[in-house]
Amino acid sequence: MNWEYKAGGTHLFGWLVLVFFGFSCSTQSFDGMLLVAVQPTNTSGLTVLGENGYVAGSKIVAIHPESPNANPIELTNDFFAATAPELSYDGKRMLFSAQKSVSDKWQIWEMTLSGLQAQQLSHFTEDCISPVYLPGDRFVFSSFLKNDTVKNSFAVFQGKLDGSQIQQVSYDPQNHTALSVLKDGRVLSITQQVYPLVGDDKFMVMRPDGTKLELFCAHNEMEIFRSSAHETNDGKIVFVSENGNTKKSDLVSVDYNMPFHSRNVLSPELAGDFLFVRPGQNGQLLTSYLSESAQEFQLYSYDVEMHVLTEIWQYEEFDVLDALFIQAFERPRNLPSEVNSSEETGLLMCQDINFSGLESMAIDDKQKAQKIEIIGTEGSLGKVNVESDGSFYLKVDANLPFRIQTLSAEGEVIKGPGSWYYIRPNERRACVGCHTGTEISPFNQQPVSVRKDPVLIPVQKTLNK
Missing domain, CATH: 2.120.10.30 (TolB, C-terminal domain)
Structure with a gap:
């Protein structure tokens, strides 16, 4: 009897050890x-x-x-x-x-x-x-x-x-x-x-x-x-x-x-x-x-x-x-979202397509771009004349990938097409110029283009209104 009791106690102890060990591993x-x-x-x-x-x-x-x-x-x-x-x-x-x-x-x-x-x-x-x-x-x-x-x-x-x-x-x-x-x-x-x-x-x-x-x-x-x-x-x-x-x-x-x-x-x-x-x-x-x-x-x-x-x-x-x-660390900023899925478009404004990099705007008028062409994955989405100050203002279909190239008055390509971009629903974007990078501050002036309604992209939408 004593041996059986001790044997049973041993098995019970071993079971408890295994349970404890398993618990420790799962919660270590x-x-x-x-x-x-x-x-x-x-x-x-x-x-x-x-x-x-x-x-x-x-x-x-x-x-x-x-x-x-x-x-x-x-x-x-x-x-x-x-x-x-x-x-x-x-x-x-x-x-x-x-x-x-x-x-x-x-x-x-x-x-x-x-x-x-x-x-x-x-x-x-x-x-x-x-x-x-x-x-x-x-x-x-x-x-x-x-x-x-x-x-x-x-x-x-x-x-x-x-x-x-x-x-x-x-x-x-x-x-x-x-x-x-x-x-x-x-x-x-x-x-x-x-x-x-x-x-x-x-x-x-x-x-x-x-x-x-x-x-x-x-x-x-x-x-x-x-x-x-x-x-x-x-x-x-x-x-x-x-x-x-x-x-x-x-x-x-x-x-x-x-x-x-x-x-x-x-x-x-x-x-x-x-x-x-x-x-x-x-x-x-x-x-x-x-x-x-x-x-x-x-x-x-x-x-x-x-x-x-x-x-x-x-x-x-x-x-x-x-x-x-494995340690706690600082949480990044929680950025608010401007996306509104009920909207079908977003806005894009550029201050001057003839401003590039750190260069000044003092270039010959004959060398200045007069138009832009918006290019999608399936071809051109339209050409738009820019304003006298080189600015443009567009309302673009949301989630539509596009690139932009600048054109002369005769339609010849001056720069581009650039990188791919898209506008999210209700997004509002602005850029300083053409290929200026992200380290350039905008000019302290109101672009001529924003004094008018934005041009709809694809351009064909304008003809349907």
Whole structure:
């Protein structure tokens, strides 16, 4: 009897230990650890979306930086593939993109780090990537689309964190991928034109509702942006850039206030390659680096001032794609939206099409543009005469992609066509001039064009009134 009692007690004790252990694992704190996305080093023969991480066998793990030899905690065991982790502002939840099974498209999921419970947020028929949290319990991501508006490209969507109210917010034939959110609340993306010709990489920003799309920075034509860009606490935007000629990649920064004129290579003396970079702790950067003697991209901390790399962690037969500390961080601004879905148009005003860059307006009258042509994905949307001061004022169909080129009085092209843009319902936009960039202040004068009704685009609408 005593033996049986003790045996029963032993089994009961063992059961309690297992229950306690299981409870501890499901509620353990990940504070101070790192979320790390990895992919198999040899990805040949695997289906790739064209972006690092979106391959079979990719996964998200948690590691402790002070215990690099300990086994990582795998967070996405229930998924065929998972990548692109992003933390909520309180550091308690994670957005990521994943394939539940091999035949699934990539979709957006959210996981609580306390219980590792995952909920699917997107249910699209095409791939969804690059999820990022927004203020107000919302999130933003990219999804592949095929239609006459965006052609074949990744458009930007946003929605609520319960998976409801998901809506498209970008409407141009350009890929918007590798999203991040600046402290000012705008969404920053790597953008590449896909139609009519494939263009170069550039960083563009927009509000979360898709309004105010504009160029943030672009450099030489052969530059390829290999990672999303992230803002540091000292006002720098850091990213990985690859030289299209040499194929060498570097850590690069630009100033938030002067992104066009502040490009700085942070890793000039390092001969290896990089895959990502993010702000780390104590002013240092987290990065993935492949030295000339290594087999895998390993996780490092980088001291910008001393130009010193310190190894944090390596995972045999896996490349480190991304990493971020699990901790609370400052929430970006919650920008209000001017979009009104009941409206069918938006407004666009330009002060002077003959003003370009930092040049003065003192050019010969014979060289000045007298007209503009608005060009859509299927051809011309109309030509408009500009006013005597070079200004124009348009009412444009909402969510209609267009480009603008300037014309002489005889109809010859002077500049353009420029980049793709669109106007969201009820959006009001203004620009200083033609290809002036975002660092030029407007003139302190009222354009002649706004003293009249706006010209309707497509122009054919005017004839129907």
